[in-house]
Amino acid sequence: MSMEQAWVLPAIPAALFVIIALFNPLIPRRGDFLAVLGMAAVVALVGVILVDFTSAFHDGHFEPVAGENAFSFNWITIGQDFFTIEFSTYVDPITMVMLVVVSFVALMVLVYSVGYMHGEARYGWYFAALSFFVASMLTLVLSGNLIMLYFAWEGVGVASFLLIGFYWERQSAAEAAKKAFITTRIGDVGLLIGIILLWRATGTFDIQQIIAAAQGGEIGETYLTVAMLFLFAGAAGKSAQFPLHVWLPDAMEGPTPVSALIHAATMVVAGVYLVARFSPVFAEVLVARDVVLYTGLITALMAATMGLVSNDIKRVLAYSTVSQLGFMFVALGVGAVTAAMFHLFTHAFFKSLLFLGSGSVIHATHEQEVEELGGLWRKMPVTAATFGIASLALAGIPIFAGFWSKDEILRALFDGGETGAFVVLLATAVLTAIYTTRLFVLTFAGEPRNRQAYDHAHESPLIMAAPLVILATLATVAGFFAIDEVGRALGFAGGIGELVYLEEPHHFSVDWALAGTATAGAVGGVIIGWIFWRGRAERAIAARDWDPALHQLLVNRYYMDNLYQGIINRAIMGLGGVIAWFDKRVVNETGVDGGAQSIGYMGLRLKFLQTGKIPNYALAMAAGVVGLALLAFSS
Amino acid sequence: MFERLPLPSQFDRIIVTGTTVVALVGLPILIVLLVLLTAGQISGAELVFWMASAVIVAGALGAVLVPNVVHAALALVATLLGVAAIFLLLATEFIALVQVLVYGGGVVILLLFGLMLTNAADDPVVTDGSQKPFAALVGVLLIGIFAAAALDAEWAGDVANIVPFELFGERLFRDFLVPVIVVAILLDIALTGAFVNARRERVEEPAADEEVRA
């Protein structure tokens, strides 16, 4: 198994999807073990590919033997050489990071789901849809050309839609699924336009060729900027960036493990992956890169503030995800691919852990309003401990994974001279620490506020607890992969800076002043959160009443949902009404019905020409003959 | 014996009508032609042609105009005989013979039988259709068009050639053998079909009927 055969990876879950979706009533346990075992196989194969991958490093540079990391065959050819769509895979460090994250988190989530989804209706369908998602996601990160990437991109969108709407009997779930699908679709159209623009300029869909063409200056700068912005629109839609972030909080209507996999660790980072994949091109068009930077910055800050006031445990995590994705885009916006991919890597572990932990809480209490929780650490020590570790990682406390990657991003900003952005992001990091602490404290610490939910609570079964523990371990140690010595000890050329880089290998080092500032901010945030929400209730109320207007603004999510709903209600529904009127009156009644009616009326009148008497017909024929003869003579 | 047939009384009228027509139309023409012939203005062949033409046209008009169907059929016989005369004039005795034999002996008899079987005697007069004026217009226009076409063109030949009997037979049964066979088959099928069609079904077979419906 080498990098060339990486196409096997998506094939396994794809086959499982078909098998489980069609035959799950016939398989014992509805085929859940098939999904888990298949995923374990994928993880194993990723490990094998990883070994092959490390051997492709020479002097710290990723230099595989020509073509050994790519696989392709012609899929569709239109014309002689007008249009060729290849089925191709391409493995490079960015792909590798994504493969590890996707396959590992997916395995954890599948194992967890066996416990979490136990006894659900459509249990088999759940695993089928998850397999479909994993297949699409693996295809997405492996694809070497844009068409295949687009297919997979839509595939994960469909999987997301299906899984958000898993409880489709619930009106809110169905609407959330719709909202997620349509909102991301707005970005997807941008992606498609970007793909077409790039194809027009280069005549190929192959990503590496497009990058080479862009770097070689074959595409005009304005054209390339526009194409990249469209591409980024797709990324922003999928990764829930401002102003398309509104779908992700609502996507929490899906089962919690789905949120952990799709809406925290994998699908939502597809946008980050796409921009990282095209980072050499973004480096050519700095205007587009600035758009990425500021979009990420706005999103990070906005989402963090919204997370501060939300009372739904999953929604807080969703805002946190949006915010952290903003962090990644900020890193990409200053060209720090390494930092972005590193944060993606660590974030995947601790954020999926947070979701799985919240899933345990919901599973145990059937309650997801933090106002109704509290004091759960006594009942659920494992969940509380792992959730705590993940919270520390998210807050950016040293040692834990989030600290290292967040520090990398802050440092990249500082080194890149973006001081303003640095300050904003640092403030966001403090806010992150505050809302994370608030969430943890309200859920696990203090006294139970809802006695019934508390009494009902119990520690999760082993099959759910085990993934939590594994992920907690990773959330603790994942940051160390950045350090060269750790990387070498694992057989790599160096830390993650040696793997994923744009121009020069980025050797990890700690800037103590910066790290100290960040740590101080994070610790300060944790302390603020602890003071306000661990103490007496008056403090929390005081925090809320500090500025009621601001609180209202945040609770209402900056009125963006209302704004969109207003636009939809007024502009789109109004336009729809006009079009519906036009379609009904003009197209249908005048055009279609009118045509049919006039023909019908003519038929009603003209049918009397059909007398049924043969002499009449003969006369008509004769008249025709005479007419034709006269015509022939006259010419 | 003659009373049983519908014909005798009509025969009288036919004889009277025919004689009147010949007397009123044929005789003046004949007289004019004879005068022209004796004056050397026209040849004998032309005399025959004009006579035959007069018979043909008069017979055709009779066939399409007279209300009585039996009279129309007899007028047709006159026309066909005239056509046979034209064939003779064109030096094709064989066609003329066939014309007389098939038409006069076969077709007309068949038509008369048809008239009898469709109770022509009960309702011998069938008024013509309401589209008569249009039909006349179309007929005249057709004649005009054909006449114009015939007169418009320059025809190469101006002499009617005599076709030897043997040559004709050779050509018919050597070069045109397959068409002759095909026509023979056609005739066979047509007559079989006519028989099947006209035959009275003795008994409706319900079983067969059911099968067809199923």
Added chain:
Amino acid sequence: MIPLENFLLLSAVLFGIGFYGVLARRSAILILISVELMLAGVSINFVAFASYLDPEAFSGLIFALFVITVAAAEVGLALGIVLRIFRERRTANVDAIDELKW
């Protein structure tokens, strides 16, 4: 000598009269008679052309023969049909047979 045009005009007149008959007559038998007139006109045309313009091959004569043969077949078959119709509806008037309409 008689010019070819004379025969052609005669055939045209015969054909036109026959056509008039087909269109104007109501009795099926009379329509058949009119068709015979038209066929006779066509035969004259064939034979005239054959003996004036085609003295070696004289294909027209053979066609005239075929016309006569086919006419015989046609009359036989048509009469069969007419008889059939007559038996079904006690009339041979073509204007009465007008089921094939709106």
